[in-house]
Amino acid sequence: MLLLSACATEVAPQGGPEDRTPPKIVNIYPDSGTLRFSDNRIRIEFNKFINVQSLRSALFFSPAIEDYEVYGAGRSAEIIIYDTLQPNRTYTYTLTNELKDTRGNALEKSYTFAFSTGNKIDSGFIAGRVFGRNNRPVKGALVLAYLLPDTNRLYADTLNPAYQKPDYLAQTDSAGRFQLNYLVEGQYRLIAINDKIANRRYDFAQEEFAVPFHPVRTGMTNVLMRFALEPDTTELELQVAEARHAHSVILRFNRDVAPDSLSAQQFVIFDSTAQAFVAVYDLYSQIEGRREQIVLVTDSLIEGHLYAVRAFDVKDRFGFSGDSLVAVFTGNSTPDTSTILWQPTFADSTKNLLELSAPSPKGRTLPLQFSGPISRSSLPQALVLELRIGKQYQPVDYQLFFIDATRAMLRPQRGFELGAWYRLTVNHGKLRSALNKPVRDTLIVRHFQIVSEEQFGTIEGTLTADSAGHVLLHAELLGTNVFYPILLTVQPDATGIAFTPFTLQELPEGRYFLSAFYPKNPNPSIYEAWDGGRPFPFRYAERFTVGFDSIRVRKRWTTTGARLRFSAIELPDGKAP
Numbered sequence: 188m189l190l191l192s193a194c195a196t197e198v199a200p201q202g203g204p205e206d207r208t209p210p211k212i213v214n215i216y217p218d219s220g221t222l223r224f225s226d227n228r229i230r231i232e233f234n235k236f237i238n239v240q241s242l243r244s245a246l247f248f249s250p251a252i253e254d255y256e257v258y259g260a261g262r263s264a265e266i267i268i269y270d271t272l273q274p275n276r277t278y279t280y281t282l283t284n285e286l287k288d289t290r291g292n293a294l295e296k297s298y299t300f301a302f303s304t305g306n307k308i309d310s311g312f313i314a315g316r317v318f319g320r321n322n323r324p325v326k327g328a329l330v331l332a333y334l335l336p337d338t339n340r341l342y343a344d345t346l347n348p349a350y351q352k353p354d355y356l357a358q359t360d361s362a363g364r365f366q367l368n369y370l371v372e373g374q375y376r377l378i379a380i381n382d383k384i385a386n387r388r389y390d391f392a393q394e395e396f397a398v399p400f401h402p403v404r405t406g407m408t409n410v411l412m413r414f415a416l417e418p419d420t421t422e423l424e425l426q427v428a429e430a431r432h433a434h435s436v437i438l439r440f441n442r443d444v445a446p447d448s449l450s451a452q453q454f455v456i457f458d459s460t461a462q463a464f465v466a467v468y469d470l471y472s473q474i475e476g477r478r479e480q481i482v483l484v485t486d487s488l489i490e491g492h493l494y495a496v497r498a499f500d501v502k503d504r505f506g507f508s509g510d511s512l513v514a515v516f517t518g519n520s521t522p523d524t525s526t527i528l529w530q531p532t533f534a535d536s537t538k539n540l541l542e543l544s545a546p547s548p549k550g551r552t553l554p555l556q557f558s559g560p561i562s563r564s565s566l567p568q569a570l571v572l573e574l575r576i577g578k579q580y581q582p583v584d585y586q587l588f589f590i591d592a593t594r595a596m597l598r599p600q601r602g603f604e605l606g607a608w609y610r611l612t613v614n615h616g617k618l619r620s621a622l623n624k625p626v627r628d629t630l631i632v633r634h635f636q637i638v639s640e641e642q643f644g645t646i647e648g649t650l651t652a653d654s655a656g657h658v659l660l661h662a663e664l665l666g667t668n669v670f671y672p673i674l675l676t677v678q679p680d681a682t683g684i685a686f687t688p689f690t691l692q693e694l695p696e697g698r699y700f701l702s703a704f705y706p707k708n709p710n711p712s713i714y715e716a717w718d719g720g721r722p723f724p725f726r727y728a729e730r731f732t733v734g735f736d737s738i739r740v741r742k743r744w745t746t747t748g749a750r751l752r753f754s755a756i757e758l759p760d761g762k763a764p
Contacts, residue, residue: 209295210235210288219300220308229266229280235288236261245286245294247387249279249355275305279369283358284327285385296327297358301369311370315410316363317379317397322663322702322733324363325414328397329382331356331389332367335374347723348378348389356387372405378722379412389722392419398720400730407757413731415719418505428496428514432521434622436483436496438514443479445504446472446591453499454483458518460492469621471560471591484560484592484621490520527559527626529613531633541603542638542695545669548714549588551603551637552596553611560592560621569617572599575608592621605693606639638695644740646691648749650703652677653684654730657711660703660751662691665737674713675703694740701734701751730756 214232217224239259246257246266254269272278279301286294301308317328331353335343357365359379367375379397380389389396397412419442427439436456449470456465466486473480488494498512532554533540544551566587573580584600603609616628646662658677661670671691679685704717707729720728732753740746 206235206288206290207292209292210237210286211295212282212298215300217302219302221302222306222308224272224278224302224304227268227272229268231264231266231282233262233264233288235290235292237264238287238289238291239264241285241287242282244385245283247281247283247356249281249353250276251352252278272304275303277301277303277305277307277309277369277371279355281356283329283356296360297356299355299357299368309369309371311372311405312366312368313370313375313377313403313405313410314364314366314408315377315399315412317359317365318363318411318413318733320395320414320416321668322413322700324361325359325379325381326361326363327381328359328363328365328379328414329356329387330359330365330367330412331378331380331387332370333376333378334371335376337373343376343725346376346725348380349391349723350388353387370405374402374404376725377403377410377412379414381414391722392417392421396719396722398722398725398728400720400728401756409754409757411731411754413717413719413728413733415717415728417721418507419503420505420507423501423503423507423509423512425496425498425501425509425512425514428494428516430488430494430516430519431482432519432523433488434485434523436485436488436494436516438481438483438496438498439478440481440501440503442503444481444501446470446481447589448502449481449591451483453501454496455499456483456485456494456496458489458492458494459515460518461489465494468623469560469563469592471593482560488518488520490518492518494518523559525559527557527561527618527620528615528629529631530556530558531631532556533633533635535632536634538636539638539642540635542642543664543667543669546671546714548712549596550598552588552598553603555595555597557593559626561626562619562621562623563589563592563595565617565619566595569614570597571610571612571614572597573610573612574599574604575610580610603637605637606641608634608636610634640693641743642695643693644696644742645745646694646699646701646738646740646749647745647747648689648701648751650675650677650687650689651684651750651752652687653679653753653755654705655679655685656705657709658687658703658705659711659713659715659717660689660691660701662694662699662701662738664695665698665700667697671699672713674711696740696742698737698739700737701749702731703751703753704729704731 211234213234216230243257252270256267258265281299283297284294317325319325332355334354357367359365381395384390395414397414424441429437451467451469454467467483469484495515502508541551572585574583588596612632615626618626655678658675660673663670677685677687706715718729720726
């Protein structure tokens with residue numbers, strides 16, 4: 188039982204400029220590494236007045252000590268241990284950056300100290316780095332370490348970090364580095380979390396996590412982990428249905444679903460009052476209150492009638508569905524008086540359009556947005572795309588990729604030509620609504636030039652790796668979350684090392700970070716996503732590497748000499764396999 192008490196109220200000195208510096212530990216008792224410790228008191232001195240409540244939250248013992256008290260006064264704190272310490276055992280205590288001074292400044296990183304009740308102290312260690320999904324180092328990530336007994340393989344299979352307390356923990360510094368010290372020698376499972384809930388456990392689907400891409404043992408100094416977000420595998424739920432007006436029903440699920448994976452045939456509406464089915468013509472998505480909603484376009488609804496809507500085989504963005512997706516609502520006969528128009532996202536005669544277009548299997552596509560749901564089959568009759576050849580515009584064949592009834596992506600059959608001028612005309616007189624009714628009879632025309640090749644630069648470099656296989660290399664344009672991929676085939680030479688050249692073309696001007704990973708899929712697509720593994724049931728991440736310096740790309744220039752390297756996976760003695 189942990190008794191929360193303190194013998195004094197800590198008050199910071201008043202006056203002077205505002206203090207933003209982190210507190211520091213200036214002295215401890217016993218000294219870290221002390222042998223034959225028989226006392227029951229730990230004393231810690233700081234350079235600043237400490238918030239004792241934050242010290243309690245920041246303190247972690249390994250092995251666990253349950254019965255202790257924390258006292259604090261000013262710059263000093265004392266921990267009195269009431270549990271009986273086991274003989275010939277190494278104990279560690281860690282202070283995380285939850286510890287704050289009385290002005291709210293947090294400890295810069297975690298610190299671990301150790302003492303032994305016997306004649307020796309455990310000296311195992313593991314060090315590494317944690318990166319975010321943006322490939323930048325993560326400060327303050329909590330690294331949980333679980334000892335995997337050699338004699339109990341079942342423990343490794345059933346270890347669930349959502350419930351199991353870690354044996355050791357550490358926090359990353361501003362460079363994403365961590366070091367676990369005073370460990371029992373052996374194999375460990377490491378899981379890094381951002382610990383938003385501050386419970387030192389992984390909270391499923393609520394927190395990011397990171398796991399290594401190889402087994403981990405004491406003595407390793409370069410264990411790399413990168414954050415991923417585990418999909419929520421709980422059952423998808425249809426929470427609310429609401430008739431917004433006479434021809435639309437808004438559906439709210441407990442998490443986002445992908446509208447481009449849905450069709451009207453997946454929804455059935457039944458009028459319980461009239462004992463009749465109501466037709467669903469199409470659907471679209473909209474954002475309201477930061478939540479995505481699906482809007483069904485329906486036949487006429489009757490005020491006061493009671494309706495039920497059922498959804499079939501609806502999946503969230505990770506492919507998970509629910510069994511009973513049913514909701515009831517009351518009819519609304521309010522007419523919809525909104526006007527449906529194409530809403531161009533660019534001005535007439537815009538140059539360098541689609542410069543920051545994210546690479547995709549469809550190539551460069553032009554997004555089309557309408558103010559209301561349209562009849563998908565009527566859009567090809569209403570839309571004309573023309574390419575300027577000389578001084579004349581000539582029609583070109585095109586493809587439409589619908590996201591929902593209000594959004595589509597447009598591309599010429601042969602793709603957009605770099606530097607070419609196009610004219611796009613939408614004749615609303617030929618356009619129909621999703622209810623197959625005419626819309627406002629107006630003509631909207633836009634001329635635009637696709638970004639020219641002169642606006643792009645190139646990166647040339649070399650990837651160094653020690654394993655044969657496919658590697659997906661990404662160049663991320665900083666500040667955009669846009670990645671430019673290239674698929675490489677790596678084949679080491681007689682020395683066991685491969686120096687694989689790469690060229691990334693058609694890169695917009697800016698600064699880039701490089702990263703790469705080995706996909707487990709033997710026949711990967713260039714657009715394949717990195718697999719970050721799973722905390723439970725445990726699965727290793729795909730092996731990855733990140734660059735540590737940004738690369739400048741300029742228009743019409745080739746930046747040469749870029750380097751990206753996969754670090755060797757260490758063996759416990761520090762050698763590479």
